[in-house]
Amino acid sequence: MRFETTAIHTGDRPDRAFGAISTSIYQTSTFAFETIGKTRGYDYSRTANPTRKVLEDTIAQLEGGKAAFTFATGMAAETTVMHLLKTGDHVISGDDIYGGTYRLFQDVLPAFGLEFTFLRMDNRKRIEEAIKPNTRMLWLETPSNPLLNIIDLEMVVDIAKKHKLLTVIDNTFATPYFLRPIEYGIDLVVHSTTKYLNGHCDVVGGAVVTTTDELTQRVQFYLNAMGTCASPFDCWLVLRGIETLPVRMKRHEENALAVASYLKGHPKAKRVFYPGLESHKGHEIARRQMKGFGGVVSLELEDGIEGVNSFLRKLKVFFLAESLGGITSLAEHPATMSHASMPKDYRERVGIMDELVRLSVGLENIDDLTEDLEQALEHL
Numbered sequence: 001m002r003f004e005t006t007a008i009h010t011g012d013r014p015d016r017a018f019g020a021i022s023t024s025i026y027q028t029s030t031f032a033f034e035t036i037g038k039t040r041g042y043d044y045s046r047t048a049n050p051t052r053k054v055l056e057d058t059i060a061q062l063e064g065g066k067a068a069f070t071f072a073t074g075m076a077a078e079t080t081v082m083h084l085l086k087t088g089d090h091v092i093s094g095d096d097i098y099g100g101t102y103r104l105f106q107d108v109l110p111a112f113g114l115e116f117t118f119l120r121m122d123n124r125k126r127i128e129e130a131i132k133p134n135t136r137m138l139w140l141e142t143p144s145n146p147l148l149n150i151i152d153l154e155m156v157v158d159i160a161k162k163h164k165l166l167t168v169i170d171n172t173f174a175t176p177y178f179l180r181p182i183e184y185g186i187d188l189v190v191h192s193t194t195k196y197l198n199g200h201c202d203v204v205g206g207a208v209v210t211t212t213d214e215l216t217q218r219v220q221f222y223l224n225a226m227g228t229c230a231s232p233f234d235c236w237l238v239l240r241g242i243e244t245l246p247v248r249m250k251r252h253e254e255n256a257l258a259v260a261s262y263l264k265g266h267p268k269a270k271r272v273f274y275p276g277l278e279s280h281k282g283h284e285i286a287r288r289q290m291k292g293f294g295g296v297v298s299l300e301l302e303d304g305i306e307g308v309n310s311f312l313r314k315l316k317v318f319f320l321a322e323s324l325g326g327i328t329s330l331a332e333h334p335a336t337m338s339h340a341s342m343p344k345d346y347r348e349r350v351g352i353m354d355e356l357v358r359l360s361v362g363l364e365n366i367d368d369l370t371e372d373l374e375q376a377l378e379h380l
């Protein structure tokens with residue numbers, strides 16, 4: 001079945017008991033054994049749950065992976081993946097990544113003996129020079145949060161294979177509808193399902209997609225051992241969100257391209273970041289490797305932090321809030337919100353300036369969105 005059909009025909013539908021068309025929510029902590037050592041496939045909901053399993057199988061299919069696992073949050077998914085490493089291992093990560101990922105790598109995991117190098121992943125030589133004898137993993141985010149930088153996956157996977165490094169990609173921004181990293185040879189895909197996969201700003205969740213039996217067994221083991229799993233009800237909500245992922249992503253992109261093009265011509269917008277713009281540095285790679293450019297647009301304003309504050313206060317259709325990927329348009333200030341965990345000098349070195357605003361373009365009428373931006377920019 002094709003992507004749109006897979007997103008809707010999830011699990012066993014209609015269900016075998018009553019013909020229900022919607023997936024059932026197995027809101028249970030535990031399952032009765034038939035006898036010692038004999039279950040009906042499930043024993044305890046931390047280990048596995050039937051509703052969760054439907055979501056996991058769906059995400060695995062959409063990404064073209066071997067299996068998938070779902071977690072309480074995107075960060076729980078990432079934390080679980082990082083346990084595949086051991087003390088003394090070195091990780092090379094993109095430098096402009098989600099702020100919470102940076103905090104996990106910079107402020108949490110080094111205490112357990114993991115070592116990190118952050119760099120811009122757009123140059124083969126730079127990546128190869130950073131590889132050390134103890135390097136085990138490349139951590140990638142494309143398009144990146146919040147600068148929408150694009151990583152050439154063919155190039156990076158080629159390096160990884162040569163040096164036997166595990167590749168992990170955070171595919172939250174693109175979603176499998178626009179980018180299928182496993183087709184490029186990526187080993188593990190992680191998601192914050194909080195964002196586009198769920199799409200309605202009413203769940204926090206995460207996912208990991210595996211590509212080999214060994215990775216599947218290890219991720220499953222750590223999920224159960226560490227208890228980082230998602231709840232049945234949250235899984236059901238994400239499943240419902242995924243049914244409309246293709247139509248939402250198309251519309252997110254259409255609106256985002258219109259917003260980016262509008263801003264690009266505006267005298268108050270110093271710089272506009274959107275991979276769908278021909279002027280974007282990664283445009284050609286994005287065009288080649290993705291089916292679409294996504295729904296996030298970032299911009300730098302002319303009038304510094306005061307300008308940003310006044311702009312964000314004036315917005316009415318875009319809500320000033322963290323997060324992205326929902327049907328509702330959101331605007332946020334990376335320097336004090338999503339990326340506040342990055343020290344100012346690091347942030348500015350990678351290009352996340354104080355005057356940067358990130359827009360998650362939702363599914364509202366495009367004229368209402370551009371008019372909202374217009375009236376907020378007018379006041380600058």
Ligand SMILES: *Cc1c(COP(=O)(O)O)cnc(C)c1O
Nearest residue numbers: 073074075098145172192194205
């Ligand atoms: C939000 C986000 C995360 C973290 O996910 P949570 O569900 O908030 O824990 C990770 N990566 C990216 C790219 C994100 O946008």
